[in-house]
Amino acid sequence: MGEHKRIGILTSGGDCAGLNAVIRAVVNRAVGTYSWEVLGIRQATLGLMQQPPKYIALDVEKVNSLLTAGGTVLGTTNKGNPFAYPMADGGVCDRSEEIIAGYRQLNLDALIGIGGDGSLAILRRLAQQGGINLVAIPKTIDNDVGVTELSIGFETAVSIATEALDRLHFTAASHNRVMILEVMGRDAGHIAISAGIAGGADVILIPEIPYTLDQVCRNIKERQEQGKNYCLIVVSEAVRNETGDSVVSTDRFGECRYGGIGQYLADEICHRIGAETRVTVLGHIQRGGTPSPLERLIASAFGVAAVDLIAEQKYDQMVTWQNRQVVSVSIADAIAQYRAVDPQGTLVKTARGLNICLGD
CATH class of the missing domain: 3.40.50.450 (Rossmann fold)
Incomplete structure (x- = not known):
């Protein structure tokens, strides 16, 4: 050989x-x-x-x-x-x-x-x-x-995030709560949009699509008026707050890491419409496991x-x-192209077609 x-x-x-x-x-x-x-x-x-x-x-x-x-x-x-x-x-x-x-x-x-x-x-x-x-x-x-x-790594991360949403559905319904799941994804919303659709989220927030808290709160209120007294929100860690700032924490070595957008949203939603809100940060669980x-x-x-x-x-x-097969490309071409979620792409169109709120 x-x-x-x-x-x-x-x-x-x-x-x-x-x-x-x-x-x-x-x-x-x-x-x-x-x-x-x-x-x-x-x-x-x-x-x-x-x-x-x-x-x-x-x-x-x-x-x-x-x-x-x-x-x-x-x-x-x-x-x-x-x-x-x-x-x-x-x-x-x-x-x-x-x-x-x-x-x-x-x-x-x-x-x-x-x-x-x-x-x-x-x-x-x-x-x-x-x-x-x-x-x-x-x-x-x-x-x-x-x-x-x-x-x-992507497929398993989506599976884990989807399972988390599946589990949160029941506790959200039991307590009439807004449940927020914060997922990883660095600067791209691929995990959030994929798991959000697969896991039946009501609201999906990704960094590629600007949102307003007014729109998110309006969606929650509309659901309540329709007799749906709970709401499931999945948010990518890279989503910014309403003033356009990244929500990060700094460790003792001075390194900044995403984390906290879920709690920011929970505090704002509770303050604006009084909805009882809980946050789950999935974190490194998405990277581990079978x-x-x-x-x-x-x-x-x-x-x-x-x-x-x-x-x-x-x-x-x-x-x-x-296209269902392995194709080789030059490494230079591969790393030159960064792929965020396409706001006009199939998954975003699917989410909108399912009446999932994307915050815009």
Whole structure:
């Protein structure tokens, strides 16, 4: 099956469901079909910075139980850009050559990087600087990588958010309450709009469509007048308050993170119309747990296709899901296109057709 190769695989950025299924597929294809060696790099690029580089040799027996496991057995990181790596003295240092040296020290013929647009941009820059043969697989629960219909992690995140809405329905009805579910999504509303439709939400607020609290409150009052004494609202964490400011919290290291728009809405709704309101922030629950069946399917297809690209010596490529099949595109094209929810797209039209309030 062609010349023997030794390939590396790493997971970078935030964890999510489906990563282990990708690792399993890569190893099964590379070892089972091509008789190659596969090294799993620990903690993303941090593993290549170590001396000696931190890795685990992967074989079929080690990965076959991974299909249903959440997270990543290799570990990951979403901190520390290697081109401006934070140092103990508060400064930054370019450690990119250390990563390239680690790749060469392991005698790798190619590297499969699984990550979102930020991670893939860094990996591509490293690959170009160091002559690394890179193949990429898109991973983000936000589903905002432009050229692929699905990224690893999204389907499971939607399933979890939908299940949360299913559960909130009953307690909302029992207590005649407004229940607000705050979901992840960074700057895109894909999780909110998809789970909101699938979970029967009454109001869906996403960053791509401006809203007014007057319209949201009007919708709740209209429901009450129709005898529907409860309301289910799903809101993306990136939705801004009415003055246009992001709702964020700052940790002790000075990093800002989205969080709090649900409570902001609850306070405003209670103040304006007196509705008893409760908030659930789903948070990292969306990133954990068992991958959905479709997640496993896409992960398996991506893993096999990535290995085949290496066999064909097609590097600087990312696998994508388009029109029910895997298609490869250049990584540069993939990360150049950011995909938010289209306000004129099918899902928004569907929500409006179901008389779901989008706040506008």
